[in-house]
Amino acid sequence: MKNSDDREWEKTRNLLREHLTVPPLTNPDFINSRVLEAIEREERPRPAASGWSLRWLFWSGATALLMAGLLTAVLMPREFGLRSHDEFISQVISARAEMPQLSVTGFQVPDGRGVVLWMEGVDYIPAGEGVR
């Protein structure tokens, strides 16, 4: 099988050699010069990528951040400033008992951010009385 394929291929090749002819070039010098130019272009060492684009990226990013910060400071001054820890703590500004037998005191939770209102004098509620 293989031998017959080889023979067929040999026969086809001989036929092609006999009948195919190379077309003559109309302007061989021009084509030659273009080919040489192309080869020269490919062989020419490319300039190494300069750091310019990276530097440009860095500085443009930094400038954008700075501009964003400045705009925030100008347009939203209250949001821009760092807040003190006290602003995150609850606070009883005033507290008033509304019944004569009651007293009420407000104080900060020790070591915490919460706040306590301590009522004194509220009637005891027996266990049988529902509060839910």
Place this chain on the structure above:
Amino acid sequence: MKRLLVALLWMSAAGLQAGDRIWSALVLATNENPPRPVPANLEDFAPTIRRVFGYNSLYLLGEKKRNLVTGAEEWLVPSKAFFFKVQVLGKKPTCYELQIELYRGQKLLVTSHTRLARDAPLYIRGPQWGGGQLVLLLEVQ
């Protein structure tokens, strides 16, 4: 530098956001041996209640949540016996200014002008009930 960044992130995250809600709860605090497991909703409050009020076991008797809208008045009714009227006087970047009234049934017990920061609750020592202490909680969440 890293610490500064973390602080900045925390500060911005801790700021008030749109859609804040106020949560109220009525809690019974008791002393039991051994202490009973803390209900999941009260885990954040248990250490303070233990330290300030001196109780080791908590029961959540009722809770209620409402939206916080500046200028609005909300009734928070964590139980039939105790409830709050809360008026939002103002909103700052980190806290709400609230006028809080605590009622027991028809009776007004206490009026308070309080600045409530997010996740920094108000604990109110209520009356004794049975063998324990009633504690009322208000928190901006």
